[in-house]
Amino acid sequence: MHWYIIGSMAALLTMFGFVPQVIxxxxxxxxxxxxxxxxxxxxxxxxxxxxYGFHLRNPIHVVANIVTFLTLSVVIGLYIHYSYVIVGRNNER
Amino acid sequence: MHWYIIGSMAALLTMFGFVPQVIxxxxxxxxxxxxxxxxxxxxxxxxxxxxYGFHLRNPIHVVANIVTFLTLSVVIGLYIHYSYVIVGRNNER
Known part of the structure; x- marks a missing residue:
């Protein structure tokens, strides 16, 4: 139970680690x-x-990394939007 | 061996994940x-x-997270240096 809480806290903090950057x-x-x-x-x-999480058969590991990947994809999407798309629009003016 | 390579690649990429940001x-x-x-x-x-890596007794997990923490500390140190210290110096002028 003790390790379950530590693992879950670690997973929650890092899987939503890029959320403050998105905001x-x-x-x-x-x-x-x-x-x-x-x-x-x-x-x-x-x-x-x-x-590797699938290999370890550790569900916390797998879910945490999938969610991290999804929030990371949002950051990459926003990065491309605000650097290339916005710059492109400004250059057209 | 196959999983060892995948785990090591994952560890190398994420443990040095903040290095491009440092640069x-x-x-x-x-x-x-x-x-x-x-x-x-x-x-x-x-x-x-x-x-949690100590609990899993997985050395790759432990070492990867310690190195990530160290590079992250460098980013936080640089963040504080370039935001607060530099701003403080400019305000003194």
Whole structure:
């Protein structure tokens, strides 16, 4: 029970770890200082952790990494939107 | 052997996941768009994952999370340096 709580807390904190970054990007509409290679490196890493979690047969591990991957995808989507799409629109003017 | 490679790749990618962000902050000397709550949330989460890794008796899990925590500490240190220290110096002028 004790380890279940520690594992669940760890999972909750890291699987929603990119949520504050999503909120910040939504508020500031700016991603200039965020590293895109960091986002992609985490994306591939988290996908591999998910596979490894299946191997360990540890459901906390698998679910946590899938949710991390999904929130990370939102950050990457917002990054592309606010850097390339917005810049593209400004260049058209 | 197959799972060892997947686990090691996952560990390498995520444990050095914040390195591209460290490099970006060093180059731009700006952290305005990076979310500090994200860094702290990951910090606490990764510490708890380390404990949980000890429980699982999985060395890859433990080492990966300790290294992630260390690189994350560098990002937090740089964040504080480039936001508060630099801003403080500019205000003194």
């Amino acid at each position: 910040k990007i939504f508020c500031t509409k700016s991603v200039e200082d965020v590293s895109l290679p960091m986002l992609f490196q985490f994306g591939i890493g988290v996908l591999l952790w998910t596979l | 970006k902050i060093f180059c731009t000397k700006s952290v305005e768009d990076v979310s500090l709550p994200m860094l702290f949330q990951f910090g606490i989460g990764v510490l708890l994952w380390t404990l």
